Amino acid sequence: MSKKLLSGPYVLWMIGFTIIPLALILYYGLTDRSGAFTLANIMAIATAEHAKALWLSLGLSLASTICCLLLAYPLAMVLRAKGVGAGSFIVFIFILPMWMNFLLRTLAWQTLLEKSGVINGFLALLHLPPQNMINTPAAIILGMVYNFLPFMVLPIYNVLSKIDDNTINAATDLGASSLQTFWHILLPLSVPGIISGINMVFVPALTTFVISNLLGGSKILLIGNVIEQEFTKGSNWHLGSGLSLVLMIFILISMALIAKYDKNGEGNAF
Amino acid sequence: MxxxxxxxxxxxxxxxxxxxxxxxxxxxxxxxxxxxxxxxxxxxxxxxxxxxxxxxxxxxxxxxxxxxxxxxxxxxxxxxxxxxxxxxxxxxxxxxxxxxxxxxxxxxxxxxxxxxxxxxxxxxxxxxxxxxxxxxxxxxxxxxxxxxxxxxxxxxxxxxxxxxxxxxxxxxxxxxxxxxxxxxxxxxxxxxxxxxxxxxxxxxxxxxxxxxxxxxxxxxxxxxxEPENAFVADFIGDSNIVPGIMLRDELVEIFGAKFACVDKGFGTNRPVDVVIRPEDIDLVAPGQGALSGIVTHLIFKGVHYEMEVTTPDGFEWLVHSTDLFPVGRQVDIHVDPFDIQIMNKPASEDEEAMGVNE
Missing domain, CATH: 3.40.50.300 (P-loop containing nucleotide triphosphate hydrolases)
Incomplete structure (x- = not known):
């Protein structure tokens, strides 16, 4: 009985802040303004504008996830080799920017990348032509990678640090070169961390609208921006909810991948 | 070869x-x-x-x-x-x-x-x-x-x-x-x-x-x-390591008692370490052995009894025997000559670590 009481606050929390909002989204997504059932809000994803935003979102999230993976894996390997002391210090350095507000960090990139921003000012000093960096897909990817990289590093570092040195020694002992050891031992053993990292970068990257607002300007619309605008400017909660549901399907697919590869939950850093 | x-x-x-x-x-x-x-x-x-x-x-x-x-x-x-x-x-x-x-x-x-x-x-x-x-x-x-x-x-x-x-x-x-x-x-x-x-x-x-x-x-x-030094004797199995004086070839004095042994070449009146395995000690009736003592401890180990025999100098001898001698019994210690192993005393701790034993 007492154990049930203990879970009370969490049950209330779940109902109030997860179940009810989800139910509301589901309700709005499947009805029109008069309250009648409709699939039109879902089907709206097929319109050229929305589909373009969705594909662009998927493309940019995928690109930034791959960038994060390529940057994070070697770093995690270095951290593993450093051992506990130095390794955790470097991890700390990596997490340090996360103590700053997410918006501020992204705004900082805005001032760096602007036409008359810091980087172009520096280029002018060197008598180099100014570069058009802000309001490009590349700027959005940069913002995503910068903000989400720690979420890729930590789960991969977490699984790598659990691999016993002797497991690697055993592979070398049995004749494997360092490349073969990486390919046959380290990489397969770190798959749970990679999957977890991909999920933790891909999902927020797919749904973000702040990064694309600040670094993509008004011209590049991601699906997150479209949904945001339906709620704020367009006041069409029904369409916004319908598109959110579509986005959720993509996130569920990503979650399903995790459940498949990460059976032991080893990759969960948080 | x-x-x-x-x-x-x-x-x-x-x-x-x-x-x-x-x-x-x-x-x-x-x-x-x-x-x-x-x-x-x-x-x-x-x-x-x-x-x-x-x-x-x-x-x-x-x-x-x-x-x-x-x-x-x-x-x-x-x-x-x-x-x-x-x-x-x-x-x-x-x-x-x-x-x-x-x-x-x-x-x-x-x-x-x-x-x-x-x-x-x-x-x-x-x-x-x-x-x-x-x-x-x-x-x-x-x-x-x-x-x-x-x-x-x-x-x-x-x-x-x-x-x-x-x-x-x-x-x-x-x-x-x-x-x-x-x-x-x-x-x-x-x-x-x-x-x-x-x-x-x-x-x-x-x-x-x-x-x-x-x-x-x-x-x-x-x-x-035949452990060559106290470390080996102590690390491999149980053993009694006691100070002794090599009086001459094949005779060693331990706590004032003379024991015949088989080791030679240590010179005369030289201080040495003596190793005796607990199973090599025979407990005999008072008057029949070289050293007298009293049983102060007894544990049944399955295969044998483990006993401690304290001699008047205060040394506790570890003895393994299938024969039971109850605590408090007065006994004598007898050791066969070939069961006594003589080792040089290490001159310093460094030497002890190196196992020098010339």
Whole structure:
């Protein structure tokens, strides 16, 4: 009985802040303004504008996830080799920017990348032509990678640090070169961390609208921006909810991948 | 004479300024079962890792079958290692674990299949091909680790405390298993352990190490019966180490009593250490032995009784006997001459560590 009481606050929390909002989204997504059932809000994803935003979102999230993976894996390997002391210090350095507000960090990139921003000012000093960096897909990817990289590093570092040195020694002992050891031992053993990292970068990257607002300007619309605008400017909660549901399907697919590869939950850093 | 399979020449190694191995030289003959025995931190595992190629010595060289391999990486050496905690590849099946070394060497599929079958049969785990590592007990994982190493037909197998994580009964079974494997395969074994019983049971040659030095090297019998210094005597089995004076050849005085012994060449009236194994002490009726004492402690150990006999000088003699002498009984101590082992006293602690014994 007492154990049930203990879970009370969490049950209330779940109902109030997860179940009810989800139910509301589901309700709005499947009805029109008069309250009648409709699939039109879902089907709206097929319109050229929305589909373009969705594909662009998927493309940019995928690109930034791959960038994060390529940057994070070697770093995690270095951290593993450093051992506990130095390794955790470097991890700390990596997490340090996360103590700053997410918006501020992204705004900082805005001032760096602007036409008359810091980087172009520096280029002018060197008598180099100014570069058009802000309001490009590349700027959005940069913002995503910068903000989400720690979420890729930590789960991969977490699984790598659990691999016993002797497991690697055993592979070398049995004749494997360092490349073969990486390919046959380290990489397969770190798959749970990679999957977890991909999920933790891909999902927020797919749904973000702040990064694309600040670094993509008004011209590049991601699906997150479209949904945001339906709620704020367009006041069409029904369409916004319908598109959110579509986005959720993509996130569920990503979650399903995790459940498949990460059976032991080893990759969960948080 | 046959040339040694492994020849370690003047190996020194230190970690962060701490000397782990100091000018260690050791030869291992082909087809022998050599055990490096010592307490933790004695340098035995470092020695093994240097032979395996996982550490390189600061100075000295490693010769394998006449060829210098000091700086050869592990994957180029004709030897395999069985690691302390097995170090199996948990993401692979048992068959893939065993096949790993052969696949790396691009052996044909049918050859690999035969080898897997053969190796599993050898370690008494036929039919386990498709099991996962996690589904195996510690003893089974240990056997797979051995199978994974021997399919590569190494000339030398290094074993780093492979039975350390197993319970007593399983450990004893595995000891016999290892002896059988060694005899069937004709591979040279170098085995590292801190367990003296394991060393005595399995080895042809035991190398007792302490603080980076070899204390004594020899057959299990000679190590046990003729320890060269107090460290070896104390580390291998129980023993009574008492101060004595070598009056002349074949006569030693212990606590004022004279004992006949078989050792010679220590000079006259020289202070020495005397080692007497607890099972070599005979308790006899008062007046019939050289030293008198009183039984102060008694424990039943199953095979024998363990007793402590305190002599008037205050020394507590450890005695193993199948005959029971109750606490408080007045007894005499008698030791046969060939059961008394005389050792020089080390002049300093450094000398004690080095096992100097001229």
């Amino acid at each position: 046959h040339q040694p399979l492994i020849d370690l020449q003047h190996i020194s190694k230190s970690f962060d300024g701490t000397m782990v191995l100091d000018d260690l030289s050791l030869t291992v003959k082909e087809n022998s079962f050599v055990t490096l025995l010592g307490p933790s931190g004695c340098g035995k595992t470092t020695t093994l890792r240097i032979i395996g190629g996982f550490e390189s010595p600061d100075t000295g060289s490693v010769i394998f079958d006449g060829q210098e391999i000091t700086h050869l990486p592990p994957n180029k050496r004709q030897l395999n290692t069985v690691f302390q905690k097995y170090a199996l590849f948990t993401h692979m099946t048992i068959a893939d674990n065993i096949a790993f070394g052969l696949k790396i060497k691009n052996k044909p599929k049918s050859y690999i299949q035969d080898k897997i079958k053969y190796a599993l049969k050898l370690v008494n785990l036929d039919g386990y091909e498709n099991r996962s590592v996690d589904s195996l007990s510690g003893g089974q994982q240990q056997r797979i680790a051995i199978a994974r190493a021997i399919v590569n037909e190494p000339r030398l197998l290094l074993l780093d405390e492979p039975l350390g994580a197993l319970d007593l009964k399983l450990r004893q079974d595995m000891q016999y298993e290892l002896i059988r494997l060694k005899n069937e395969l004709g591979i040279t074994f170098i085995y590292v352990t801190h367990d003296q019983e394991e060393a005595l049971t399995m080895s042809d040659t035991i190398v007792v190490m302490n603080q980076g030095y070899i204390q004594q090297m020899g057959s299990p019998e000679s190590i046990y019966n």
